[in-house]
Amino acid sequence: MLYQLHEFQRAMLSPLTAWAQAASKSFANPASPLAYVPGATRLSAGYELLYRLGKDYEKPEFNLHQIVKDGHNIPIIEQTIIEKPFCRLMRFKRFADDSDAVIQLKDEPVVLVCAPLSGHHATLLRDTVRTLLQDHKVYLTDWIDARMVPLEDGEFHLDDYIAYIQEFIRHIGAKNLHVISVCQPTVPVLAAISLMASRGEDTPRTMTMMGGPIDARKSPTSVNSLATQHSYEWFENNVIFTVPPNYPGVGRKVYPGFLQHTGFVAMNPERHAASHWDFYQSLLRGDEDDAEAHRRFYDEYNAVLDMDADYYLDTIRVVFQEFRLAEGTWDVAGERVRPQDITKTALFTIEGELDDISGDGQTFAAHELCTGIPEKNRRHFTAEKCGHYGIFSGRRWRTIIYPQLRDFILEHNKAPKVVKEKAEA
Structure with missing residues (x-):
């Protein structure tokens, strides 16, 4: 049941994260009138952080060309x-x-x-x-x-x-x-x-x-x-769940990736909280190099199987x-x-x-x-x-x-x- 609840939560959050991503771009894009309202930089940074906290993380590409x-x-x-x-x-x-x-x-x-x-x-x-x-x-x-x-x-x-x-x-x-x-x-x-x-x-x-x-x-x-x-x-009784119907492996018993990810974060919650705060500050400063480094790390870290x-x-x-x-x-x-x-x-x-x-x-x-x-x-x-x-x-x-x-x-x-x-x- 926990896996099904997770999938339900993910489906519910999907519209919110899509809206947060669009809002972040609207307050950052020079072609948008919203980019010139007072506090636009803070709003854009906040919405991007919200988007990244709620989005799904798929398996990244190797990109070794x-x-x-x-x-x-x-x-x-x-x-x-x-x-x-x-x-x-x-x-x-x-x-x-x-x-x-x-x-x-x-x-x-x-x-x-x-x-x-x-x-x-x-x-x-x-x-x-x-x-x-x-x-x-x-x-x-x-x-x-x-x-x-x-x-x-x-x-x-x-x-x-x-x-x-x-x-x-x-x-x-x-x-x-x-x-x-x-x-x-x-x-x-x-x-x-x-x-x-x-x-x-x-x-x-x-x-x-x-x-x-x-x-x-x-x-x-x-x-x-x-x-x-x-x-x-x-x-066996507390971390093993059944794959729900929306995946090819429906019915397979697994240790779900989302539970593993929770465990990873729980090991060092203060470090992750500080990292997200630093990401927000980097966006405010316009430090794109630091912000991109954060994105690359968490694109990988948050992608679990x-x-x-x-x-x-x-x-x-x-x-x-x-x-x-x-x-x-x-x-x-x-x-x-x-x-x-x-x-x-x-x-x-x-x-x-x-x-x-x-x-x-x-x-x-x-x-x-x-x-x-x-x-x-x-x-x-x-x-x-x-x-x-x-x-x-x-x-x-x-x-x-x-x-x-x-x-x-x-x-x-x-x-x-x-x-x-x-x-x-």
Whole structure:
């Protein structure tokens, strides 16, 4: 019923937000007589703030169309390589006309970026992908909003997530692949590679774990505490709802995005209130750069997706309540997850000093589990004065963290032979 009430509220607010948007433009447009009434700037700013507080936020576009590399303009094309019911494997393919540039692009390492399935869309990693494209061929997991997946497409569990990752790794080719997992996927990605190693399959050359709950018992945050303070049944009875009839996934049990968003905001309500006030002040000052930065951030932050209930509840139990990976008690489709069986994949773990999502030591715990990896092939880095999102986005990511990640990948990369076929990479 809560989901239906949310949809009713959204429908009721839609005319108000449309009117607020029109009013804001009317008081700001120089061609409008309303722009010259006393207090027009304040009215325009107030109406825009009202519009942004009430509007729907759809999944943003990646908008990664071009990068500049060594003086060359490199066009970027988004490609869907594999399409599964709950995820699509994307590639951001780079093209060049210059023959030297083509050879250089073809020689660069291949990375698979495993985006989180924890509320936000994969577009949250836009800055991560844009930066990686300077020196790598980039693939990305783009998870589908569960409310858009029809019931006939079947169930989706944490075990299925792991199977997806393994399929993507095999398709790209593990021998010359570098896997990067950001936050939530660190656990299933480590499980996927562990199982492949145990079976004797090829495993990626490197795996980089960034700000994830490998062992959520270490330095527990408010996110971890929520999972341990409530029972599995509490989550099942209080946060799981049925998708209403106006979506393709009608009837599917999900953890709704709007509930997740409420939880995100509730973690730091003062910070968000101050941010909206600063946005209003920026509009009054005519500081369009600051105002646009606010719009870009909240266009992404407020765009959330529903998670399939089976997957979400599995994650609560396995990762945050029973700590099965850290305890060595996790079985996936009848196979025990044994990180100690990984021997040929180098490990890099990255944490943020100020991370309030994954606490200090939670990601480093991967080193304690992956005992089969020689010490010379393991590295850890803690970014000072860096919060959770700063690990993979923003100035510190680009100037401090990425150079270390790039060098780590290059150190362990085995460049494939170049075949001059066509001008693409």
